[in-house]
Amino acid sequence: MTYPLASRLDSVKPSPSMGAKLRVDQLRAAGRTIIDFTIGEPDFPTPSHIVEAGVSALTSGQTRYTASAGIPALRRAIAEKLERENGLTYGPEQLVVGCGAKNIIYSALAATVGDGDDVIVPAPYWVSYPDMVALHGGTPVIVQCDESAGFKLSADALDQAITPRTRWLILNSPNNPTGAIYSPEELKALADVLLRHPHVWLMTDEIYEHFSYGDVRHVSIAAVEPKLKDRLLIVNGVSKAYAMTGWRIGYGAGPVPLIKAITLLLTQSVSCATTVSQVAAVTALQGPQDCVAEAKALFQARRDRMVELLDKIPGIRCPRPDGAFYAFVSVAGLIGARTTSGKTLADDLDVIMFFLDEAGVAAIDGSSYGAPGYVRMSFATSIEQIEAGCSALAQAISSLVTAPTTLKETNHA
Missing domain, CATH: 3.40.640.10 (Type I PLP-dependent aspartate aminotransferase-like (Major domain))
Structure with missing residues (x-):
């Protein structure tokens, strides 16, 4: 038996942030080690x-x-x-x-x-x-x-x-x-x-x-x-x-x-x-508002480290964000590249799946935010996780079957 749903639901898509969190949870439950850059919340407890x-x-x-x-x-x-x-x-x-x-x-x-x-x-x-x-x-x-x-x-x-x-x-x-x-x-x-x-x-x-x-x-x-x-x-x-x-x-x-x-x-x-x-x-x-100032200082240090590391990776360009706790990263230099299995990264959706499958790094596609060619990465996570995730991304990207000059030219554009 089918149950009719209101037509207004036809215009609604599931939240990409919640979908990304579910995907990370499922992979972790299956035994994968995943570095999660999808987080949309502080990673520390309520004061x-x-x-x-x-x-x-x-x-x-x-x-x-x-x-x-x-x-x-x-x-x-x-x-x-x-x-x-x-x-x-x-x-x-x-x-x-x-x-x-x-x-x-x-x-x-x-x-x-x-x-x-x-x-x-x-x-x-x-x-x-x-x-x-x-x-x-x-x-x-x-x-x-x-x-x-x-x-x-x-x-x-x-x-x-x-x-x-x-x-x-x-x-x-x-x-x-x-x-x-x-x-x-x-x-x-x-x-x-x-x-x-x-x-x-x-x-x-x-x-x-x-x-x-x-x-x-x-x-x-x-x-x-x-x-x-x-x-x-x-x-x-x-x-x-x-x-x-x-x-x-x-x-x-x-x-x-x-x-x-x-x-x-x-x-x-x-x-x-x-x-x-x-x-x-x-x-x-x-x-007391000390906890807010401490969180701000912590996020700024994390932002600086993430931007520094991402901007060193060929094919990626990371504008420095002035606020919030997300880096909105251009992955235009990776689009069109091929993986060792022969798959072409056709868009930012393919890129985030490549990050997840090959690097064990979870991020959210820019298309979900109305900006194809970008990826959102949260720095609401530890410096250690940021360093490990960026290292894993660099290693995975280095395996792409693409002329290095093609990727390098897009860096720091």
Whole structure:
């Protein structure tokens, strides 16, 4: 007997990140040693003072339903964080807590996007944006942002993409998968375009905000252009900064009508975020922040080592990311090469399977992020794993049946 499924599912693809994790788990279960560069989360535990707050919440009986928008203490902590770190003022009625940042993004699109609506998504993009737009009947309008432009959306490209049907622009900075971070000047240029198109709303995904390296700093567009605040939804959470991915706490800050609409959907979907996780998130936001600074320093050291090693491998070019914890690596120099078994690497999908089969290294294809010819590699893993993985890749690539000069010419381009 077959069971009919809703036609809306036809537009949805499985998450490549979750698929990669499953593939790694299966290979490890079969006895393979796999170095995993697919990881989209910190590889260290949640800081102990946050865990202790969660345990205390359990033992004190804080295990019941909460208000769908989140407990008052957490919304106050979020408001304090936004003022302290971003220079932004939001009241509790302008804040909503969800089961992770993804839950907030999904609910916001569900509340606002319908048939015939366009949502501008700069590419490379986080894999879920286009699918979530399509799931709600909208059309993701993909705007390619090349490496030559720093993988960032220009004001001219945005202006050309906007039509009367445009409902949202989704902006992710620091970016997954590229690590690109928009400067205040770049944000102001984008804001000026949006001010000329008052029907377009802006969603900023700032989940990686604490991970910026060198002299580059994350700035919220609301601080650059306050006039956008009445049609801006800021999405953030505690998952990345505090190694709390499994606690599932994200939040949105925006105009009251939109926050009410998101909250309404939460009442009929998840009811509320987990109480224990909300209590722990209060401690994360209000407690000592040394753990965030330590994580940032650790990721910067890992970034530097991964970029250094990858850029030495013929056929690979690794732009240095300014933020997040991913390297977005060009593998254009490997496409067209043949393996010793006679298989031609026709695209980045073939390349990641070659990495997995021949080097025991797992990565995610750039095509899943709207950027063929690239591969995403996470440096949210130890220096030892980074060194071992890059060594394995270099050895595997050296076995390709390709003229060395062909590969070498693409290096450091």
